[in-house]
Amino acid sequence: MSGIVEGKVALVTGAGSGIGRASALTFAREGARVIVSDLDVEGGAETLDAIRKAGGEASFIQADVSRENDVANLIQQTVATFDRLDCAHNNAGLSGSPSALHEMTVDEWQRVLAVNLTGVFLCLKHEIPKMLVQGGGAIVNTSSGAGVLGTPGLAHYCASKHAVLGLTKTAALENAQTGVRVNAVCPGAVDTPMLRAAMAGSQEIEKMVLRSQPTGRFGTPEEIAEAAVWLCSERSSFVTGESLLVDGGSVAR
Ligand code: NAD
DSSP states (O other): OOOTTTTOEEEEETTTSHHHHHHHHHHHHTTOEEEEEESOHHHHHHHHHHHHHTTOOEEEEEOOTTOHHHHHHHHHHHHHHHSOOOEEEEOOOOOOOOBOGGGOOHHHHHHHHIIIIIHHHHHHHHHHHHHHHHTOEEEEEEOOGGGTSOOTTBHHHHHHHHHHHHHHHHHHHHTTTTTEEEEEEEEOSBOSHHHHHHHTTOHHHHHHHHHTOTTSSOBOHHHHHHHHHHHTSGGGTTOOSOEEEESTTGGGO
16 A cells, blocks of 8 residues: 655654654655754754664755755755655744743743744745645644643743744645645644653653643654644645644643
């Protein structure tokens, strides 16, 4: 049986860890040739290795998504490597240091916005023209449950993830008749290095977060990846401008 993105070329940012790594592996398993991109070369190499060991085809390109030159080069190199760009998962992100909004420094605010918001804007800006030339494509941006709910202590993160949904809807509408679909996935609490770092190794905090989860457990990176790859596949051909919560019911309460 062929995969749901058989023969496609997929780009995943933040693919050196967590959700991005699972997404890159899932794209490869489902038949795509994958560009693994991350700022972190070591993490990227581990993902590449895992894809190749599983029999997939992939290549690594380092890029800092907050820098336009890096993103422009990433898209050029993707097309130079695999001839086209069909699917993109704009996933790289940071959680930022927590603090009350009125105590947040402008530097910390800008650090988070540069990656989580400007990074997604730059990826869309450089991906869409390549897809337009080909006559279509599908993009999924990683937002968050914090993209739809207020998040005390993480004003920068929360604002960036809300804004990703605005970018997603606008890009989807601008491209509704071009064959380029743009959607977002909104993960809940997912067991990745980012979540582990936020819980700072404290069993107390972990128990508290787990108690707040309707399912009583964290999501897995693979559960988010399944949704992202589906949104980039032709199985979701009439879905655009959508924000898909994959959060074990957290926002449903
Ligand atoms: P992670 O820390 O495991 O992975 C994030 C990856 O992004 C890392 O490999 C990191 O090197 C990369 N990255 C960071 N800054 C970058 C930059 N400037 N350019 C390129 N790459 C960069 O985190 P994760 O949990 O897998 O998060 C992935 C995405 O999912 C993020 O956008 C995050 O906000 C979002 N998210 C995560 C959760 C969760 O609970 N884990 C929940 C909601 C949303």
